[in-house]
Structures are given as C-alpha cells and as structure tokens.
Amino acid sequence: MGEHLLEVTNLKKTYPIYGNMGKLFAPKDHMCAVAGMSFYIDEGETYGLVGESGCGKSTTGRIIVGLNKADGGSILYGGKDLCRLSEREYRPLRRELQMVFQDTISALNPRQRIGAILEETLTIHGVKDAAKRREQVLATLERVGLSEEHYFRYPHELSGGQVQRLGIAGALIIQPKLIVCDEPVSALDVSIQAQILNMLMELKQELRISLLFISHDIGVVRFISDRVGVMYLGTLVEETETENLFANPKHPYTQALFAAAPDPYIRRKEFTALTGEQPVRTDKFAGCAFSSRCPYTTERCRREAPEFREIEKGHKTACHRV
C-alpha cells in the first residue's frame, strides 16, 4: 500500500454537544462531523469529494492540512501519520500540503500588497535572497494568469476570479505535492469557474500535483476529478472512477444527487429533490447513514450499517441493496 501519496484510514472528528448549562457539565452527546472516512490519493491524481453542505467534506480537508485535529484514525503521508504530529513536527510538511480556500479574499491579509504576501511564504520556507523571491513570485503570478501589475495591488483591489487565481498562486508558490481545494470555484460566475478549472487542470498536468477537490457541484467534480468519493453524513457512501460513477451510480444517495443536479440542456418542471434534512449524527447513531431519507429503506437499514465494500474493481459503495 506504500504507493499512495496520501492514505486516510478511518478518520474521525467529533464535536461535543453541551446541554442547557453550557460547558459547566460534561457534554451530553457528541456530534460526529467525520465518522470513519477511508480513502487514498495517488501522486498526480485528482480526488473529488462531493456531498451536501454539512456532510463533513470541508472538515476532512481541514484535518489533512492540519487546521483541525482528528479524534481518531490516521492519515499516512510520506511514511508519517499526520494525526500524530505535533505543530512543530508538522511545519516542514506544510510546504508539501497546501490549501485553496473557498473564500479566498478573506484568506489574504488585507493590509499587505500581494507581492509581499507571496514573498512572505517564500521567506518562511527558506528563500533568503530577496531578488530570487521576487523573481519566483512574478513567475508564479504569470503562471496563474496574473501579471506584474498585480504584484503591487492589495487583495481587495482584485476581481473575484483574480482573487481565486491568487489563492492558487499562494498554494503553488512553494511547489506542494498535494493541494486541498475547498470549494475553490463555488463562489464564482460560471464563465470564471471554467477559466479557473481549466487552469487547475493545466497546472496539475504540468506540475504533477495531486488535488483533493472538495465541492458540492457534481458537474465541476466530474470535469476535474480522476476518482470521486460521494460523502454523506460523515462517511463515504460511494467511490469509484469518475466516468464509472456517472455511468453507473450504485448508491441511492448518489442517484438522488444526480437527479437533483440542474442540467442546462434539460428543461424540467420539477426537480426530484430529496425530502427531509440531514439528521445529526451522534455517538448513538446506528444503521445506514442514509436510512432516514432513502426511498428503499428497510428494517435492516435502520438496524445495521452497511459495509463500505468493493462491488467491482475500483468501485466501492455502502448499501445493503447492491
């Protein structure tokens, strides 16, 4: 199994739920944001993570880059378990694991010029020579389609698309191996989305970077990903190669997602939307995560959680029906 760039095994993250008295008493329950995720990412591969908001996909990404601490499981990267590293031990790995945020404009220091922001990152990672830093920054800006002009701008002087390019530049500048993209295009216009996605594709092929692409937009995920994991309520419900997933979705949640996605070429009177809301997953949660909303729920689904197993080569799903 050593050939994977990053391997996540049974990752867990829970948040305490306190009673009326707040933190005065021990938490009465725990909310499982991530409840046992396992997947891997190979070198140069794009892994798409889809799911509705609140299913834990962003939390997973944040744990990988070390912004949140996991409560269980492991993340193997380069022979080290990221969950067990201290802040200090993690720091050298920052160079290799980067993140692009959804709301990039607020992920940039509003008081610094863009050139200074990017150069600071290089300073931290040991580029001592100022002229060299500047050269590298200008090269990276050019690579993401910005120019020298933007070097002297403040972040709030840029447009939404330019800001997102800049966010990618910020991640690229130290030549990482894996970039976690947390909804990088969902705040953008469709036409700008396309530009950014094309750029990401090019960069990925050129530099052989792996991406963990987190999004709720299955169209975007289909375009960019090599493999896709569908996430629901803290767990993966289906995972396979992109085209196989779209041709042959097995899990009822995946099918429901596809049915609900808008398609500009089909005029519909009504969307086949899922009814109800995502339940809260607590410690006591039993059965299949999707059982409360699944049209095919049986007694067994409510009692027993289906195993996430391989049904064909490279196609895993967690459902009793298949």
Added chain:
Amino acid sequence: MSFINKNTSAVSEAIFKEQRQLRKERLLASPGLIIGFVGFVIILILAVLVPFISKTDPNAMVVVDRLKPPDGEHILGTDEFGRDLFIRLMYGARVSLWVGGCVAVFSCICGVIIGIYASYFKLLDHILMRICDGLIAIPGILLAIALIAALGTSSWNVIVALTIVYTPSVARTVRASAMVVREQPYVEAAKVQGFGNARILWKLILPGVISPLTVQASFIFAQAIISEASLSFLGAGIPAPAASWGNMLQASKLVFSKAPWTMICPGAAVVLCVLSLNLLGDGLRDFMDPRTKGGAKK
C-alpha cells in the same frame, strides 16, 4: 517596505499613484481627523515652543499684578500670585502632554503584549485576564492615588501609576480584537503556509489590532490628561509650584468668584485638548481601515 526595489517599473509607479490618490480622498472625507489633528498639533507646538518664545518665568510671583482680568499685557489675565495665566497654561500643557503621552505609549506597549499573548494562548489568557479584572475592579483614580501615596509625588510616579491604571483596559481591547483577527481565514491560511506562532502574532494579528489600538491610545491620552489634572487637583499629582492644569484649577477654587478666568482657562484647555485627541482617534480609525472608501460616509 523592503519589497519595493529601486527599479520599480512604470506599472508600479502608476499603481502607487492611484493608491496615494485613494488615500488622499479618504483623508479628506473625514474632517474630524483633520480638526483633531490640527487642534492637537497647535497645543503641542505651543507647549514645546513656550520656553523659547517667552522669557517670563511661569513661577515668578508679581504680587502687584494679582488677579488681573485679561488685557493687552496678560492675554488671559493673572492668578492670585500675579503669574501670567497664558504662560502657565502653556507650561501646564507641557506637563499634561508629557504625562498623557507617556501613559498612552507605555500602557499601549504593555497592553499589546498582554492582550496579544492572552488572545492566542489559552492558559495565559486565564491568568492575565484575571489579573486585569482585579485591576479594573478598583476605581482608576483611587488606584492611582493609592499608588502615588506609596510611591511619592513626582511626574514619573504619576506616569507609572496611570500606566498601571490604564494597561488593563488596553489589554482587554487588544485581546478582544486580536481574538476576532485570530479567527480570520487569513490567519488560518497563514498556518497552512507554515507561519510560526511568533510570526502570526506580530505580522498578522498585530496589524489587525492597530486601528482599535490607536483609537484606544488617543482616548487613554485624553483620559490620562484628565486623570493627571484630577490628581494634581487633589494634591496627589505634580508638586505645587510647577504649573499643571490640575494645579491651576485647584488654586482657582479659592478665587474663582472674583476671578473666573483662573478657572475657565485651564478648564477650557483640558476640554480642547481632550476633544481634539478624541476627534483624532475617531478619524484615525476610519482612515486606517484599508477597506473604508473615501466619501462613503456621505
């Protein structure tokens, strides 16, 4: 700004010009800042220059001239010892500004260090904030009087006492805004980029608290001037013959029914000085936020 090399191109020149223009517009959009700044600078200049423009000794008594109303010779009149009120007012401004300025600077330095570390490290937060709570619980002027009673009266002791009184409130302001900045995505992003704790604290969080800090500093400057005047008025401040606004007010309380200018002039000086400092602080806050647009207030 180290990244601006000498060989900046024409492009960057144009951008700097545009950004300077925007700054100018923002500056003109806040008249309070200009009025406060001008008022403060006039007081400052008068206070600094008074020993050079006038040979009159502020403490020399001329008993024949006592309690003269304002006229051509003494533009603000004289006090009960015949000393020129205007000259004494200017020497009083030296004391007030020196004390106020030192208190503002020292309490900001201590407050920033305490506040920033408290906002970032949980354990330190509990310890430091409980100490601050304790200090805030004691009324400021009483604490200052107690400290001066222990230390003795001199202008340095007034500064030390008032710094101790005002540091907790600066620390609280800094901590509150530092906690907001700490949760900003750009601080998280910086962590992902590999910033160390010290770099996050001083390069990202500190600039974020500078604007509330300047506002707070200008208010503390103003409050320290009032406190210094109060302490002097109560006899716990600057020792007697030296001119200070508080001393002058105290001296006037015996004669103000006969010579009201002895009370009005130092009182007005305190009010004007505090008012211009407050206007300055408010204006600075608007000006320093890079996202405020010029003319947005209209």
